[in-house]
Amino acid sequence: MLQSPALARLLGVASLQRDKRCLAQVLAAQFGLDADFPAGALSALGDGLLQDQAARQAGWMCADPVYLQLQRDSFALAESLRLPAEQSIPMLAELNTHFTEQGLQFHAGRSGAWYLRTQQPPELSASLLAQALGRNVAAFAFSGPDAQRWRGLVNEMQMLLHEHALNQAREARGQWPVNSVWLSGPGFLPARLAAPPQRFYASDALSLGLAQCATLSCSPPPATLAEFVATQQISGPKADAMLVLLEDEPTAAALDEAWLQPVWIALRRRQLSALQLHIGVGGEVLSVYLRPSDTWKLWRKPLTLEAYVSA
Template identity: 25%
Template sequence: MTHLDILIPFGLPPPELAADLFRELNAPALAALTARAKTGAGSRHERHDDFSRTLPHESWLGQRFGRDSRLRVSGSLPVAGNMMRHLGVTANNASDNGLWFVVEPVHIHIARDHLVLTDPRQLMLTEPDARVLFEIAKPLFNESGHDLRYGNARYWFLRADAWDALQTASPEAATGHNIDIWMPKGPGERDWRKVQNEVQMHWFGHAINNAREVGRLKPVNSIWLWGGEHIGTKYDARPYDAVFNFEGWLQALADDGVTVNTAAAASSVLSSPSRQALVVLDDLQEPALSSDWANWIDGLRRIENDWCAPLLDALKSGTITSMTLIITNDTGLSRFTTTRSSLRKFWVKPSLATLCP
């Protein structure tokens, strides 16, 4: 393999916790890959806007896969159209052509003086319950002149051709924050909020939510809009011939002709005939968003043992020519490109301190 990119969302801890968290970790392979990375033009560390509507790893993916121009208009990654295709929601006929958004059922809780979005991963909504809630919401959208379609328990899709300039935020970017800052802004925002409020009222006190609360699950009390994309949009960028661990909306980034693997181990990546490949290791995002740092440490240990150690060996043996680690948190991104020759910098002591900007 000529080059391998490894994207680790939320592999960077908050700066104020970094020293304490890294003290709990024994990760010699990760330390070697980062400390002995090549030094070149440009900064290893990039700072992102605290109020960006996408997380740093989402922005990076948008740039790599040629979505950055649409991303600047829409705020969140344009993925709805391709997600629908992957889920078999569209019939690929002319009547489906238009602007579609992702709609996610979510839980919003009340903080002291504002509303906060909970990580959608924590919802654990079943298909039967999701179908019931969808059938309640669909006629409310029909009344407003919009087509709502079911994808699966987590992802639904809304057609709204007139909302082309509407700025939306990914749910992960908004998670844990005051939702007012990340609510849709621009043409169509009032129409969206009106239907969103109606859905909330119809779901309030529903038997499904009552049962969820009895079972100590969070009620499904709202919906989140993001990912606006025109059906059939083609993108020129094809940076990889294979992608690994692409699940959920990530699959929408891979165009036809790219080998998509939904789950993979390091051994299958290293045995792949691909020349340029990307692996996403997304085990740290959920514990980081919920500030569960004990599970975050456990997740990084697994990445060290299951990925960093075998990939370091592959670099040393020449199985991989070069590798770049792209490691992020909610406000920053760091890159470390390592080669067989850069690993020979014996005078550089491996250290996780390199991960701290």
């Protein structure tokens, strides 16, 4: 969990709201989508997999390689694993050898993420990875008319992966093996999405897919608030902007220096009229709202994310 003195200072004076949706669902809602949106097709689009009409008309699911950890009487989704190409390609090839006759094809996107292409998306409610990470997977079981069939397919995937030589080599090196595939976000690519009014800065596959589907320009995230402000001034009049930063992009110290400390100063100087943060915390979202006047609430104590979660 993010350890950030600057964030704690912001949280201490902000208006806070807990959102039961995960961060991807909150982002998708900015484009007019509901919580059960086709994350697989949109992410595959942003990850460079929907290059022809046949691919755009297929069904897609996110198919994240994961490690399920055995607890006393259950399994927990312990880790999402991003594999190097030399491991990912042979594993996907073995899965495809087994499942292609059933109309299922596994693919890796430009980012290295895995996706499953289907002839028709299943009638299935499947929780997104972020919702289940670190939790008992029994609480996030498939539901819907096709749930039983897809539970069986996942069991087959688990058996194939368990026997794969690369997984055995990972365990021998003390690395977690890929012992399951987390399937989520089934559906077709939407024909068109409504574009939010803000300028959009992001580089992750889902954000890029949402932007493409909404024909919205999407720029890479600036490295610092100063660079962001300069970009806004160069590109036109001041306006609202939406920025997506992934957890693994900046370290906490870099995030403090590049964004959170300068944001505090900019609010105090009224260079920003308002700030809205959405922070993914344990499968939910902490929504944070700040105005310049909030920075003068000197009687409010800093609030860490740990304190918020335990409250």
